[in-house]
Amino acid sequence: MKLRLLTWDVKDTLLRLRLPVGQQYQAEAKSRGLQVDSASLESSFRQVYRNQCRMFPNYGLGQGMTSHRWWLDVVSQTFRLSGVQNEKILQPLAEKLYQDFRTDVYWEVLPGAREALKGCGELGLKMAVISNFDRRLEDILRNVGLDGHFDFVLTSESSGVAKPDLAIFHKALKLGGVIPQHAAHIGDDYINDYKAARQVGMFSFLLQRHLREDVPSDHVIQSLDQLIPKLRGLMK
Known part of the structure; x- marks a missing residue:
């Protein structure tokens, strides 16, 4: 050959990943004054991610989405499922996590x-x-x-x-x-x-x-x- x-x-x-997603999400939430259980976030993320992949495969490209929008939805829905309902906090939180996940952090x-x-x-x-x-x-x-x-x-x-x-x-x-x-x-x-x-x-x-x-x-x-x-x- x-x-x-x-x-x-x-x-x-x-x-x-350096740490499980739930722990990483929890740390970012804590820096903004939110107390959310990491195990709950991990479970919520897995459920939301699985559903998002099924409904909008490959970042929803075939349905007019961008991967940026796709991920912001995943993060926001993960926190909502874990009890965070403040939309004014959710959007900047999701954006920060999206950007940080492109780094070696x-x-x-x-x-x-x-x-x-x-x-x-x-x-x-x-x-x-x-x-x-x-x-x-x-x-x-x-x-x-x-x-x-x-x-x-x-x-x-x-x-x-x-x-x-x-x-x-x-x-x-x-x-x-x-x-x-x-x-x-x-x-x-x-x-x-x-x-x-x-x-x-x-x-x-x-x-x-x-x-x-x-x-x-x-x-x-x-x-x-x-x-x-x-x-x-x-x-x-």
Whole structure:
């Protein structure tokens, strides 16, 4: 296999939240004099986020929304569900959280990610991102110091389609100037990352601590320090 392009998922592959959403929302609310239980916020967020994704998939782009509006609605509804009803507080609170989530205040690089990216670069691979994220992702990658590793960043918002839709992988292959057989993808989601990439004809690695019976063991990365040896094997 002549591997030329390696594409990456981001959330829980390269980056993770420093704290659970409920705790982060609680801290911002507290700074404004609001006392809201973090567990309640966490539960409310999961419910609101799930409903929003169902009603307005991929940030509501197909229904005339922007990701900015989509997220402001999610945050506001999360607080309302947890008992905060003051609209004069909710809107600036939601806006502040939306902006802060583009910084390294709320995100951290996963252990081994910097080393893995550096090692992939030393192998001469072109690298890119394929992520179901909104327009803030490039800012986040820049703020955590990972942006320099990637030739391009393809989000579901910028492409108009979300994983596991194969179209987003085809767009990445076109941007990378490679055929599927010369590309590989790595991510932590079996459907969105591992399976979808293979349906396009790419190689793919599943980043998971535990082996799955339906995934060959040599396709599984249990930690990012296992990636480089596996890539070398593909490039022989």
